[in-house]
Amino acid sequence: MYKRLRKYIKKMKTSKKTSIKDIANVLGVSPSTVSRALNNNSRISYKTRVAVQQMAEKLGYQPNQLANALRSGKSYLVGVIIPRNNSAFFSSVVENIEKVLNKEGYNIIIALSYESYEKECNNIDSLLFTQVDGIIASIANETIELDYYRKIKEKGIPLILFDRGGDDLEVDYVGIDDYNSSHIIIDHLVERGCKKIAHISGFSHKRIYKHRMMGYRDALKKNNLKLNERLIIESNLRIEDGRRVMKQFLELSERPDAVYAAGDFAALGALQVLLENGVKVPQEIALVGFSNESFTSYVSPPISTINQHSEQIGKKAAELFLERIKNPSQEEGVSKVIIDAQLIVRGSSDKI
Amino acid sequence: MYKRLRKYIKKMKTSKKTSIKDIANVLGVSPSTVSRALNNNSRISYKTRVAVQQMAEKLGYQPNQLANALRSGKSYLVGVIIPRNNSAFFSSVVENIEKVLNKEGYNIIIALSYESYEKECNNIDSLLFTQVDGIIASIANETIELDYYRKIKEKGIPLILFDRGGDDLEVDYVGIDDYNSSHIIIDHLVERGCKKIAHISGFSHKRIYKHRMMGYRDALKKNNLKLNERLIIESNLRIEDGRRVMKQFLELSERPDAVYAAGDFAALGALQVLLENGVKVPQEIALVGFSNESFTSYVSPPISTINQHSEQIGKKAAELFLERIKNPSQEEGVSKVIIDAQLIVRGSSDKI
DNA sequence: TTTAAAAATGCAAACGTTTGCGCTAGTTGT
DNA sequence: ACAACTAGCGCAAACGTTTGCATTTTTAAA
CATH class of the missing domain: 3.40.50.2300 (Response regulator)
Structure with missing residues (x-):
């Protein structure tokens, strides 16, 4: 057991990535056992589980999300497309989307369109290429044709629009009145x-x-x-x-x-x-x-x-996505959530 | 040929993802031929290549980056960690990083720390989990211990810091004087x-x-x-x-x-x-x-x-990353690029 | 001691894509 | 006609992880 460990610690110096196979080899068990032990599967004994988890820690094992996503068909990534970055509104929406989704085990990928249709199309391609589980977006000012957004829909990937939506698209939407x-x-x-x-x-x-x-x-x-x-x-x-x-x-x-x-x-x-x-x-x-x-x-x-109400918009958009994941049926009607906005009166229009 | 196509068009209605296997089945060739044809490999005849590429278009084939990255060991994703979002400086740096890296076929994943050490650690974990090819970061204000950044380094993943760096870390850095x-x-x-x-x-x-x-x-x-x-x-x-x-x-x-x-x-x-x-x-x-x-x-x-000079900082950070990719040697010395800043005199300190 | 049941694994294949090497059919040269 | 070469593929395995089903080991009961 110690000979195996030393042999593998030595190997770690040259090849940086630890895989489940490495742990399996050190402990003399199969890769499936390692996987099950790491995931607290009841089919694995307590003793084996502890040994595997400790070895994983010792060898600096880091799960590979690519392999996981490929196997399971779910990446747990959500693409968030916003048209501009230097805006408190969009920043706040993103922050709130992230909070809600992180809690459910999702990570977000932020893609910026810089108000450009072409960039937006590239972003959508990149996100689809990256196998995101869904896309939450606000449409760039330059965008008139919504064909790329239709493409998302056709692939059966959840699409939620916020603030800037499109009448031609039958998708979930959050915005203000x-x-x-x-x-x-x-x-x-x-x-x-x-x-x-x-x-x-x-x-x-x-x-x-x-x-x-x-x-x-x-x-x-x-x-x-x-x-x-x-x-x-x-x-x-x-x-x-x-x-x-x-x-x-x-x-x-x-x-x-x-x-x-x-x-x-x-x-x-x-x-x-x-x-x-x-x-x-x-x-x-x-x-x-x-x-x-x-x-x-x-x-x-x-x-x-x-x-x-950027906070509410962000939260609601994320919640709509999560609902879509829970009810994957294509036939369900789309949601349109309209939030009442609020006027903030300041010096530029205050009554004297 | 048409019977095969019709059978597969029908199949496409129910399962949304087209893979190389689907194209191979329709055309009666092997998946490796499809892959080579899509990548313009010289080992594939012109006739087969055109047939494959047209069928891919017809079936709405979208390459799967997960599989590609898993096979090749490269995701072509770069994580960019910034401490805050509503800042012109960081926004501009990100924009310029993205421009340089997009040209080289990389996409960026933006991770926000909100000046929190804990969030920063989560971001680093997420990015490593996602198998990014490198990380470009500016350190959160709350961060004192740099162990998580050391972790990136130890995994042999290029790490470039900008603006907020750390004296304890021997990594590439761009900032101003x-x-x-x-x-x-x-x-x-x-x-x-x-x-x-x-x-x-x-x-x-x-x-x-x-x-x-x-x-x-x-x-x-x-x-x-x-x-x-x-x-x-x-x-x-x-x-x-x-x-x-x-x-x-x-x-x-x-x-x-x-x-x-x-x-x-x-x-x-x-x-x-x-x-x-x-x-x-x-x-x-x-x-x-x-x-x-x-x-x-x-x-x-x-x-x-x-x-x-956020533009220059962003460009330089991206260039340092690309250099690291081209020269993966661990023994090369680190770069410290220091840019002279510039005072912009406005009304708050102008001489009358 | 033997048998049966339960616990604890291991095998093999899946996911999508790429690539080294082998195979086959066709072409060319002798 | 036969041998050698080349173009154009196909096979199989790699990448890391998970999971259904089969197999092995352990435990308890007769």
Whole structure:
């Protein structure tokens, strides 16, 4: 027994990976016994189990997930695709997805799309190649065709979308009520006396931005405010887009007295332009963003925004995945979970 | 031929995964032929290759990376461990690591430590379990014992550290010159007339913060400024830490006329307290942060900071990994790449 | 002591892919 | 016609782990 051990410790110096076979050889048992002992199988005696587990520890045995996944058909990996990284919303969603899934023995693979359709397609291929057990995703801004997402579905792999989903896809979805969020924002701005409310919209081929705009339009109507098409401009909602659009609004003969931007980065750009032009915020022009990015509370004045409950979204997305795993039936209807958002009023739109 | 195809198309409806065996069966060739045809092996005739590749396309064949990695001993995955997610610095490093490695056929697995030692250990275990070909990491603030990183090394898996490294580990490293960066900051503050410069330090058990503090101390001496220990406070460098420490500095009988914070989040917290207390920045107290987080340019006044060249760090870290793969010899010396940082002067410390 | 039952293993094959070496059919040269 | 060579495959085993079923060993009862 000790001769065998010494022989194998020596072997360990040159070849770094310990496998079940190595343990089996040292102890003079079969690999299946080692596997069963490591997995506390009742068919293995206590004595053998202890010997195997101690030897595994001594030889630095590390289970090989590749082999396990190949054999079992399950990798216990979940791919999480997000469109951008430097965003408090997506960071928080990822964190909460991870917490829920880690508890159930899953690990996540984070894939970043950088708002690019091509990168997104590469990510999906990589994740499928890696045999993930499921994919949780939010769609990149550049993405119009959803063929790649359909591909996931066709392979029978659970797909859950959050925030940015797609009407054409019959898959599970978690998001907030974009339409109603706009109502809340417009009501708030109307309540503080605003009458000419402009909207920096995202691309309306993206469902969430379309709903935010529909909400904006209907809320204006509800409050008997005239709809001025020149006060609606679509953009990619980056800081530079917010700056450009805000400049356009300032050049109008009829200036707005409030601006609702469908994303916080665009709101930040708009704020920068307002301050640079000596416009008093919120006295002359009030400002509301969307998504509660961290910086909205750092800047001056702090920006009012919509809290999208990223924690809840992350948790719910992970739970939907786990339910899909437990009920693999393809015929079950899809879930759409819509969470009410919340307006956070700060200096940029506060009533004085 | 068509009977075989129809039989298999039918089979595809129920079992979602197409393997090389399925293609082999339809075409009446062996699995090894299919594999070779898919990999453009010269041992396979053009006719067979085309037939195989077309059938693979028709049957929706997706290579199984698990099997490939198991067979070859290489997963072409690289684990990237970062301590926090909502940071422009780490986001940018990750993005640049990914770009370089994707070009070489590698995919990355991002693991977040949330500044926790325990989470970091779990991440390392998960990555080893997943048979990554290498790990690129920045150490969590809570981590003192480096045993888990040693474990990576002992398994012969390439390990590259960036930014936050460890003196005890003989591994490749990329970072900036923290000592010299402090000199640059102090010189700048001295040039604008500051005489009582306080330092919000990170934990000095972390090498980078220790070097930043040493640089601070030596730069004061170099400029014949008196060192006041009450103007140095260690902290975790979060926003709330910056607030707390700044409040302490404001309560001193001898107030500082400048504050150098070893991280931008702490600088932001300090700025908030200064503004809340009606202190004019930079006229009464100048402020400099570290890391060039996005928000440093959004807030008012914009915060002077150190640009850590995250792009270069990411690229270099990935390149060091690739070199390790090309030269697997264990005896080669480790690389330490130190990049000069750059001071970005903004409103918080600008000369008027 | 013998027999039967229970406990504790071991064998073989599965998972998907790749690759060294062997085999076969066809072609070319003598 | 025969021998040698080459192109184009196929066989079998590797990679690490798990699991159904068979086999062996141990224990208890007659």
